[in-house]
Amino acid sequence: MRAMAFSQPGGVEVLQLMDLPRPNLADDEVLVEVKACALNHLDLWVRRGLPTPIPMPHIGGCEVAGLVAEVGPRVQGISPGQRVLISPGQSCLVCDWCSQGLDSCCEQYRIHGYQTQGGFAEYTKARAVDLLPISEAWSFVEWAAVPLTFVTAWNMLHDKARVQPNDTVVVFGASSGVGVAAIQIAKLAGARVFAVAGSEAKLRQAETLGADVLLNYQTQEIAKEVRAHTQGRGADIVVEHVGAALWPQALRCLGKNGRLVTCGATTGSKVDIDLRFFFTQQHAILGAYMGSRHALRQCLRLIEQRRMRPVIDSVFPLEQLPEAQKRMEDRAMFGKIVVTP
Ligand SMILES: [Zn+2]
CATH class of the missing domain: 3.90.180.10 (Medium-chain alcohol dehydrogenases, catalytic domain)
Structure with a gap:
């Protein structure tokens, strides 16, 4: 063959x-x-x-x-x-x-x-x-x-970060396979979704998937914009897999009790955490690797029904x-x- x-x-x-x-x-x-x-x-x-x-x-x-x-x-x-x-x-x-x-x-x-x-x-x-x-x-x-990207994004948002209706979810790397799945899964869960990407063209496409707020990391300070759009509260969930290049921005997006969930390290795997903010703001950093067979079946059913694509x-x-x-x-x-x- x-x-x-x-x-x-x-x-x-x-x-x-x-x-x-x-x-x-x-x-x-x-x-x-x-x-x-x-x-x-x-x-x-x-x-x-x-x-x-x-x-x-x-x-x-x-x-x-x-x-x-x-x-x-x-x-x-x-x-x-x-x-x-x-x-x-x-x-x-x-x-x-x-x-x-x-x-x-x-x-x-x-x-x-x-x-x-x-x-x-x-x-x-x-x-x-x-x-x-x-x-x-x-x-x-x-x-x-x-299969791979949807099951991973489902694990990140549902099984790990426990997304709730009305949560603010910031999706870094919105144009990637995991990104396009995460936007749709978060929307379907009732969340308000911020898509972060590096070009206007990509952000317009993220909008067609349901993203509510579009942020360009080339021209905007992401954490500041997230605060501005949430009356200063910050995000409940940050979906991340870009790694070192955007990590400080990603962490600064988190509001109190915020969860950052990551499944990748495309731009580098060593990052810093300021523990003072980590515990006083009661943040959680969660790792996700793939997901369960149950999660995969959930995704396939929703895609079959055209509630995601x-x-x-x-x-x-x-x-x-x-x-x-x-x-x-x-x-x-x-x-x-x-x-x-
Ligand atoms: Zn086993």
């Missing part, structure tokens, strides 16, 4: 079109013909090299939508030709963490296309339990733009994965970049 893979870590130039064998199926696994696979920042970290051991040559790609091509002998209830999404987060399903819905704390937790071979190929495989049927309400490209930036043919990843590295996108084999 055709796959865009790499044999050693590095820049986009290490991605090569390779002819690799189709995955062999275990008894409980399913072969999926990839119709679309969305990009994530994680793909870039993995390609540049992480300490975690990964299969080589490595096929990235965490968010796969496609058709069931073949099923292992012990698989029931799934048949060839069925439209499916692969859950990007895969856990043991039985340990104490999994039983609490804290799937991503599971010792066996792995992300499809990171610790396994992923979807930048004609075929990929997963356990039958990690497949989620999808309807024709959205195209394969649109469905592929959903996938946001597609661009679609590239598989062979142009290097160009697609470059677009993500340059932060030129609004929403998801997707490749199709």
Whole structure:
């Protein structure tokens, strides 16, 4: 099968079109013909090299939508030709963490296309339990733009930060996959949403997703604007994944009892906290990594009902994965970049 893979870590130039064998199926696994696979920042970290051991040559790609091509002998209830999404987060399903819905704390937790071979190929495989049927309400490209970022944003806002109606939620990195999901999830929860991005064009797009207040970090002092729009109270929740570059601004947005929830460190991972403000203002800083299967199902239901929607930036043919990843590295996108084999 055709796959865009790499044999050693590095820049986009290490991605090569390779002819690799189709995955062999275990008894409980399913072969999926990839119709679309969305990009994530994680793909870039993995390609540049992480300490975690990964299969080589490595096929990235965490968010796969496609058709069931073949099923292992012990698989029931799934048949060839069925439209499916692969859950990007895969856990043991039985340990104490999994039983609490804290799937991503599971010792066996792995992300499809990171610790396994992923979807930048004609075929990929997963356990039958990690497949989620999808309807024709959205195209394969649109469905592929959903699972990882929506489940993460849901975990951040609902499971971690406990969003309430009338909360003020500031979404940094509003144009990213997590950003476009967070704006919609927060709006649906009844919150007032501030979108923070680096260009007017991106902010106009954030507005179409329901953002109430648009803030440009290139031209505005974000924390000051948030105070001005909240009668000096500040934000209840800040959704963050930009990391070091905007961290001081993000923290200063928080009002009393405010929660900052983060799932990334795109611009750097070392940040400062002034503990005096942290405890006197009773702030909370929460980390989120992926989310639960329940959260993913919630997101898929709401998207199926068109109460939220996938946001597609661009679609590239598989062979142009290097160009697609470059677009993500340059932060030129609004929403998801997707490749199709
Ligand atoms: Zn487990």
